[in-house]
Amino acid sequence: xLISALPVIDQPARRVGALLEHVNRQLRQHSVPxxxxxxxxxxxxxxxxxLRDTGGSSQADLAGLLQMDRTNLVGLLNELExxxxxxxxxxxxxxRRHLVELTAAGGELLSRIDFALAAIEDHVLSAxxxxxxxxxxxxxxxxxxLEAACTESPDC
Amino acid sequence: xLISALPVIDQPARRVGALLEHVNRQLRQHSVPxxxxxxxxxxxxxxxxxLRDTGGSSQADLAGLLQMDRTNLVGLLNELExxxxxxxxxxxxxxRRHLVELTAAGGELLSRIDFALAAIEDHVLSAxxxxxxxxxxxxxxxxxxLEAACTESPDC
DNA sequence: TAGATCGTTTGTGTTACGTCAATCATCTAC
DNA sequence: GTAGATGATTGACGTAACACAAACGATCTA
Numbered sequence: 001x002l003i004s005a006l007p008v009i010d011q012p013a014r015r016v017g018a019l020l021e022h023v024n025r026q027l028r029q030h031s032v033p034x035x036x037x038x039x040x041x042x043x044x045x046x047x048x049x050x051l052r053d054t055g056g057s058s059q060a061d062l063a064g065l066l067q068m069d070r071t072n073l074v075g076l077l078n079e080l081e082x083x084x085x086x087x088x089x090x091x092x093x094x095x096r097r098h099l100v101e102l103t104a105a106g107g108e109l110l111s112r113i114d115f116a117l118a119a120i121e122d123h124v125l126s127a128x129x130x131x132x133x134x135x136x137x138x139x140x141x142x143x144x145x146l147e148a149a150c151t152e153s154p155d156c
Numbered sequence: 157x158l159i160s161a162l163p164v165i166d167q168p169a170r171r172v173g174a175l176l177e178h179v180n181r182q183l184r185q186h187s188v189p190x191x192x193x194x195x196x197x198x199x200x201x202x203x204x205x206x207l208r209d210t211g212g213s214s215q216a217d218l219a220g221l222l223q224m225d226r227t228n229l230v231g232l233l234n235e236l237e238x239x240x241x242x243x244x245x246x247x248x249x250x251x252r253r254h255l256v257e258l259t260a261a262g263g264e265l266l267s268r269i270d271f272a273l274a275a276i277e278d279h280v281l282s283a284x285x286x287x288x289x290x291x292x293x294x295x296x297x298x299x300x301x302l303e304a305a306c307t308e309s310p311d312c
Numbered sequence: 313t314a315g316a317t318c319g320t321t322t323g324t325g326t327t328a329c330g331t332c333a334a335t336c337a338t339c340t341a342c
Numbered sequence: 343g344t345a346g347a348t349g350a351t352t353g354a355c356g357t358a359a360c361a362c363a364a365a366c367g368a369t370c371t372a
Binding site for chain 2: 014015016017018019020021022023024025026027028029031042045046049050066067114117118120121124125127128132133134135136137139140141142143144145
Binding site for chain 1: 348349350351352353
């Protein structure tokens with residue numbers, strides 16, 4: 001009787017994951033047709049974006065950043081290099097490593113992608129005003145930046 | 157000469173999409189092993205969460221919310237119903253329709269999922285403090301809510 | 313009653329992975 | 343100089359999660 005009268009902690013979880021996935025899906029569904037006209041796939045955009053934001057990366061690091069198997073990354077980079085969007089060069093410090101960088105063509109492509117995707121984001125995220133959009137961007141950027149450190153830790 | 161001296165508008169795009177995808181990937185990579193121990197897949201979580209948040213839904217609406225082909229949704233719901241996590245019942249207003257709802261078992265499972273995923277989010281999103289996490293949650297929730305309306309519009 | 317809608321089954325195909333094995337080139341430590 | 347480790351590559355295999363199409367039965371609407 002007394003035990004059953006105890007207050008029950010029944011807080012709804014403020015779990016971000018499903019919401020992230022949900023919004024991500026919306027964006028992806030709308031983005032794919034636009035990307036197709038540019039001859040690009042979502043996973044291309046992701047790699048190109050990371051390469052731009054990091055200024056270039058070794059393949060091992062890139063695989064970690066993208067949370068992607070290194071074998072599959074080779075395939076992805078083969079596609080990007082074939083299209084002339086990225087360039088692989090041997091690192092002078094360790095010739096086992098490639099330094100992967102955007103080419104000028106890759107940078108231009110990314111600008112076109114940005115333009116197309118900005119319109120889509122305007123639409124999909126129209127429930128948020130400009131300040132909120134900015135806020136969301138900064139929060140995600142901050143969250144993503146720590147993830148970059150996860151390539152250094154086997155526990156990540 | 158004068159034209160070349162004009163200021164060039166060269167603002168970096170504040171594009172959320174790739175960041176969203178990036179953080180989403182991180183969360184997913186970490187979540188999958190935990191979900192496996194619960195016998196659950198990411199797409200299960202998504203559907204269960206949407207069903208909880210909407211209080212139930214027709215299949216057509218659910219397909220729209222999840223941005224998912226209705227045929228594939230049938231397969232997904234078959235899995236969920238087989239496990240006893242959801243229940244399909246004919247709508248009294250239109251017997252062509254199913255109303256899909258979480259069962260008690262489904263609700264309990266979701267609580268367990270929430271618990272497991274909360275720890276993972278704490279880790280993956282550790283670059284954000286509690287207030288920022290809350291902020292992110294609210295922004296995403298707001299963004300996601302308008303998306304719900306997209307089931308009503310062929311342009312979405 | 314005809315046409316539309318909802319859900320279902322079945323089938324096909326694509327994409328994006330994970331994983332593994334083996335290999336070569338290169339590095340590091342002894 | 344050598345053994346073992348590392349980085350990238352290729353090829354193979356398998357899985358999951360889709361998109362899409364066709365066809366069908368049940369039900370609704372005009």
